[in-house]
Amino acid sequence: MGALWVIGEPNADGSLARISAEVATLARSVAAASGLSAAGIVVAADPAGPAGELAAYLPRVLAVTDPDAAGNAWAVVAAERAAAIIGEDPHALVILGAGQDGRDVAGSLSALTSLGILVNATAVDWLDGRPTVEMSAFGGKFVTTSTFTGGGGIVTVQPNTVVAEAATKPGSVETAAPGAEPTLPHVAVLDNVVEAGAAAPIEEARIIVSGGRGVGGPAGFAMVQELATELGGAVGASRAAVDSGWIPYAQQIGQTGKIVKPELYVALGISGAIQHKVGMQTARTIVAVNRDPDAPIAEFADLVVVGDLFEVVPALLLALRARAG
Amino acid sequence: MSPVSTSNAADRLTVEQVLLRDTVRDLADARIAPRAAEIDRTGEFPEDIRQLLAAHDVLALPFPVEHGGVGGDLLTVCLAIEQIARACATSSLILIVQELGALPLLIAGSPEQHARWFPDLAAGRTLAAFGLTEPEAGSDAASIRTRAVADGDAYVITGTKRFITNGSVAGLITVFAVTDPDAPRHGRLSCFAVEVPAAGFRVERLEHKLGIRGSPTAELTFDGVRVPAANRIGAEGDGFAIAMATLDRSRPGIAAQAVGIAQGALDVAVAYARERKQFGQRIGDFQMIAAMLADMDTQTEAARQLLYTACGVIEAGDADAARWSAMCKLIAGDTAMRVTTDAVQVLGGYGYIDEFPVERMMRDAKITQIYEGTQQVQRLVIARALLGQPDA
Amino acid sequence: MHIVVLTKPVPDPAAAAERMGPDHRLDRAASPAVINGNDEYALEAALKLMESMGGEVTLLTMAPAGATDVMRKALAMGATRGVLVSDPVLAGSCARSTMQVIAAALRDLTFDLVFAGADTSDGRGGVVPAGIAALLRLPYLSNAAKIEPDAATGRVRVRRITPTGYDVLEAPMPALVCCTQVLGEPRYPSLRGIMGARSKEIATRSLADLGLDATSVGGSVASTVVLETRRAPARGATRMVRGSADEGAREIVDLLESRRLI
Numbered sequence: 001m002g003a004l005w006v007i008g009e010p011n012a013d014g015s016l017a018r019i020s021a022e023v024a025t026l027a028r029s030v031a032a033a034s035g036l037s038a039a040g041i042v043v044a045a046d047p048a049g050p051a052g053e054l055a056a057y058l059p060r061v062l063a064v065t066d067p068d069a070a071g072n073a074w075a076v077v078a079a080e081r082a083a084a085i086i087g088e089d090p091h092a093l094v095i096l097g098a099g100q101d102g103r104d105v106a107g108s109l110s111a112l113t114s115l116g117i118l119v120n121a122t123a124v125d126w127l128d129g130r131p132t133v134e135m136s137a138f139g140g141k142f143v144t145t146s147t148f149t150g151g152g153g154i155v156t157v158q159p160n161t162v163v164a165e166a167a168t169k170p171g172s173v174e175t176a177a178p179g180a181e182p183t184l185p186h187v188a189v190l191d192n193v194v195e196a197g198a199a200a201p202i203e204e205a206r207i208i209v210s211g212g213r214g215v216g217g218p219a220g221f222a223m224v225q226e227l228a229t230e231l232g233g234a235v236g237a238s239r240a241a242v243d244s245g246w247i248p249y250a251q252q253i254g255q256t257g258k259i260v261k262p263e264l265y266v267a268l269g270i271s272g273a274i275q276h277k278v279g280m281q282t283a284r285t286i287v288a289v290n291r292d293p294d295a296p297i298a299e300f301a302d303l304v305v306v307g308d309l310f311e312v313v314p315a316l317l318l319a320l321r322a323r324a325g
Numbered sequence: 326m327s328p329v330s331t332s333n334a335a336d337r338l339t340v341e342q343v344l345l346r347d348t349v350r351d352l353a354d355a356r357i358a359p360r361a362a363e364i365d366r367t368g369e370f371p372e373d374i375r376q377l378l379a380a381h382d383v384l385a386l387p388f389p390v391e392h393g394g395v396g397g398d399l400l401t402v403c404l405a406i407e408q409i410a411r412a413c414a415t416s417s418l419i420l421i422v423q424e425l426g427a428l429p430l431l432i433a434g435s436p437e438q439h440a441r442w443f444p445d446l447a448a449g450r451t452l453a454a455f456g457l458t459e460p461e462a463g464s465d466a467a468s469i470r471t472r473a474v475a476d477g478d479a480y481v482i483t484g485t486k487r488f489i490t491n492g493s494v495a496g497l498i499t500v501f502a503v504t505d506p507d508a509p510r511h512g513r514l515s516c517f518a519v520e521v522p523a524a525g526f527r528v529e530r531l532e533h534k535l536g537i538r539g540s541p542t543a544e545l546t547f548d549g550v551r552v553p554a555a556n557r558i559g560a561e562g563d564g565f566a567i568a569m570a571t572l573d574r575s576r577p578g579i580a581a582q583a584v585g586i587a588q589g590a591l592d593v594a595v596a597y598a599r600e601r602k603q604f605g606q607r608i609g610d611f612q613m614i615a616a617m618l619a620d621m622d623t624q625t626e627a628a629r630q631l632l633y634t635a636c637g638v639i640e641a642g643d644a645d646a647a648r649w650s651a652m653c654k655l656i657a658g659d660t661a662m663r664v665t666t667d668a669v670q671v672l673g674g675y676g677y678i679d680e681f682p683v684e685r686m687m688r689d690a691k692i693t694q695i696y697e698g699t700q701q702v703q704r705l706v707i708a709r710a711l712l713g714q715p716d717a
Numbered sequence: 718m719h720i721v722v723l724t725k726p727v728p729d730p731a732a733a734a735e736r737m738g739p740d741h742r743l744d745r746a747a748s749p750a751v752i753n754g755n756d757e758y759a760l761e762a763a764l765k766l767m768e769s770m771g772g773e774v775t776l777l778t779m780a781p782a783g784a785t786d787v788m789r790k791a792l793a794m795g796a797t798r799g800v801l802v803s804d805p806v807l808a809g810s811c812a813r814s815t816m817q818v819i820a821a822a823l824r825d826l827t828f829d830l831v832f833a834g835a836d837t838s839d840g841r842g843g844v845v846p847a848g849i850a851a852l853l854r855l856p857y858l859s860n861a862a863k864i865e866p867d868a869a870t871g872r873v874r875v876r877r878i879t880p881t882g883y884d885v886l887e888a889p890m891p892a893l894v895c896c897t898q899v900l901g902e903p904r905y906p907s908l909r910g911i912m913g914a915r916s917k918e919i920a921t922r923s924l925a926d927l928g929l930d931a932t933s934v935g936g937s938v939a940s941t942v943v944l945e946t947r948r949a950p951a952r953g954a955t956r957m958v959r960g961s962a963d964e965g966a967r968e969i970v971d972l973l974e975s976r977r978l979i
Binding site for chain 3: 012073075076079100103104105106107108110111112114115116117118119120132136137138140141142143144145146147148149150153156183184185186187188189190191192193194195201207231243249250252255256257259263264274275278281282284285286287289293298299300301302303304305306307308311312314315316318319320323
């Protein structure tokens with residue numbers, strides 16, 4: 001039998017990334033089904049904070065203090081420390097987030113440990129002594145169930161696959177030995193630049209209100225933001241809006257942007273052509289506002305309001321506020 | 326969206342040709358189509374389109390790589406013409422005539438002549454024109470009267486040319502003139518590369534036409550225009566043969582233009598038939614309309630396939646090239662006329678007004694049955710291939 | 718400046734014609750292939766650097782033999798040459814095999830930089846570039862919004878997109894950079910480029926050329942296996958609402974309430 005590991009991702013401010021809490025919750029259910037015991041690994045210059053947070057979700061967390069994690073690109077540093085802990089175990093099951101840092105760790109870890117990788121999991125179960133990983137392919141057209149031929153492997157998990165839920169009692173945090181000298185080259189971080197208007201990672205949002213070409217400009221996006229705020233969600237965008245410079249690329253949803261699976265996706269002035277569709281079509285509820293009843297989005301949305309979004313959205317804001325008030 | 330012939334298996338195109346066709350199509354859709362109606366309305370030569378085509382190496386297609394061209398074969402050039410003509414027949418003429426005007430040089434020019442003129446033609450800095458037709462010599466090309474008299478190391482050209490596309494914007498005109506009035510009929514002519522403007526050269530008038538209105542069709546006067554002997558293309562007396570060889574090779578370009586016009590009209594008609602509702606259903610679901618569209622599509626595809634095959638035959642220098650060249654132009658021109666007329670019919674009242682492009686496409690289509698050899702001349706060429714020369 | 722750009726032919730997303738074969742793997746023959754969209758941004762960045770700094774751009778692809786056609790467009794855009802690693806053994810390769818094969822091919826090339834696309838439209842994993850870098854012990858810089866190599870110092874500076882803005886990374890070359898769309902729109906191939914591409918070289922490498930064989934890489938030693946494929950469940954019917962803005966707003970509120978989203 002192997003071991004079940006969760007690699008926790010620290011945020012820049014020292015808190016634990018939300019995806020890691022979700023992944024840890026998922027790992028607990030896999031542990032229960034498999035009889036394996038789950039443990040977390042947190043690598044940071046000062047891991048105490050995020051390790052302590054991760055311990056709310058897992059029975060055991062290994063905190064690795066590595067000064068190199070500050071001032072260098074984190075993923076490669078963390079992957080090497082994690083590889084030392086996981087060792088040469090072909091049955092190890094490693095679960096982590098599918099965001100940019102998670103992908104970087106997963107790829108590096110695979111090269112260091114010989115474990116295979118299954119990506120963007122929407123479910124992880126245990127069957128006949130091995131993990132089964134559900135993934136969505138080709139923009140949601142197919143759903144596949146896969147496993148590892150060697151018994152163990154690395155799984156990256158989509159945000160919003162699981163709701164983070166703390167364990168009934170918190171686990172323990174242990175200090176892990178630093179391990180051998182790193183062999184992978186470290187990349188220096190010269191500067192962290194904060195840009196105004198940068199938003200939380202859109203993949204994590206449970207509600208997304210997105211604007212497309214129909215929104216017309218930055219002023220229109222202010223209205224999109226208003227609706228997002230009223231619904232407690234994040235703002236997304238189609239490629240057209242990003243290319244026009246109305247909103248940063250980090251919020252772009254679609255083929256060359258992010259894939260999201262929120263509870264609610266509101267598409268304002270978005271045609272729903274394939275490039276955008278593959279980014280959001282697995283959202284649980286899709287509402288569209290569009291002037292064109294023949295727009296492609298009408299083929300897969302749950303509700304399409306045909307009309308001018310500059311009239312419908314203000315009316316919607318009024319109705320929502322009247323409800324709340 | 327509207328159907329476009331993209332079946333690579335049927336068209337037997339190489340990977341490069343497919344890429345090139347798609348690149349030109351995207352360019353035409355994005356930059357040329359939006360200008361087409363205005364070009365027709367104002368009747369002004371679209372200098373911006375000429376520069377666009379030059380900047381994207383489209384005008385370089387017919388010319389050899391060593392002189393700054395892209396070295397496209399006949400089919401490749403026709404693919405580009407077809408895609409541009411879908412959007413705007415006038416714009417496609419810029420490429421067609423750049424090739425037509427330069428063909429005498431491509432066929433019979435010397436290496437020095439190539440080196441001298443091809444770089445500017447390929448870059449689109451200089452436009453070419455083909456100076457054969459005269460007021461009294463249209464179909465009967467052999468009977469042109471413009472004279473070129475030898476004078477020392479030059480020739481002096483005197484005469485009038487009519488219906489010369491690009492005559493007012495070209496910088497290089499390949500002019501056909503009589504050098505030996507006493508020679509047998511097909512040995513009287515020679516061909517000259519005339520750089521204009523030049524002393525004695527005048528653009529007398531531009532025609533107001535039914536279609537291709539943005540293309541300047543000029544009457545040109547040559548009043549004692551001197552050209553160096555080095556500008557003569559081929560030997561004295563080669564002119565008629567050069568002209569016929571030129572037309573054999575340039576006719577597919579007209580066929581390509583016609584196929585493009587037909588496809589453009591078909592696309593508009595299909596889109597309309599899908600959207601327009603009468604009597605509670607979309608008109609495309611009425612059998613009479615559906616049958617018309619089916620016939621339009623079939624005829625356009627047939628013309629296209631014959632064109633693509635003809636290009637291969639002509640490029641290979643087959644002995645039957647003239648017959649293939651005439652056939653593809655014959656079918657394509659008649660198809661363009663029929664398809665555009667039917668497209669207007671499908672759109673009904675809307676087809677007759679300039680809010681939709683099909684009335685312009687119908688007016689543009691007509692010329693493909695006339696220039697570079699009328700449909701009647703094409704039939705003579707084909708019949709001659711079947712029957713041989715008439716008994717003396 | 719010699720840049721290798723990793724490119725992968727994928728089913729054309731616009732055609733939406735992807736099909737699974739009987740072995741639950743993508744049937745690559747069933748759908749027309751194009752260069753992965755994200756790789757074009759990496760290629761464009763490489764071409765711009767080649768134009769401003771001089772040098773060459775080499776495409777590196779692991780794919781079935783017919784991929785030379787797909788690589789032509791990238792050559793038409795301006796890449797100098799291509800290298801195609803192709804071997805029937807590689808069909809059905811997992812991410813690990815892919816990393817190992819591409820790393821082995823890179824060992825035979827000299828370069829200052831390797832560029833990779835963010836992820837592929839068919840796999841969406843985004844994990845292979847990091848693995849390749851680790852196997853080759855190359856500095857790895859990801860999520861790049863801007864790439865600035867300095868030939869004089871031999872170092873490269875990269876802006877890495879973060880949730881709050883960007884980090885400025887720096888490393889000595891040779892290095893591997895994973896690119897994003899923010900680097901800039903890929904150019905359309907020029908006609909000259911299209912016609913010229915046919916004279917550009919695409920060298921092919923088999924596994925034997927790389928010193929690998931079916932015992933170490935390829936479909937038969939894949940680390941993952943697909944057990945089952947099914948079509949995603951269809952969504953419910955679409956409700957269309959035409960009417961006043963207030964009616965539309967009312968319908969939206971009703972739906973959100975019924976699904977307990979507000």
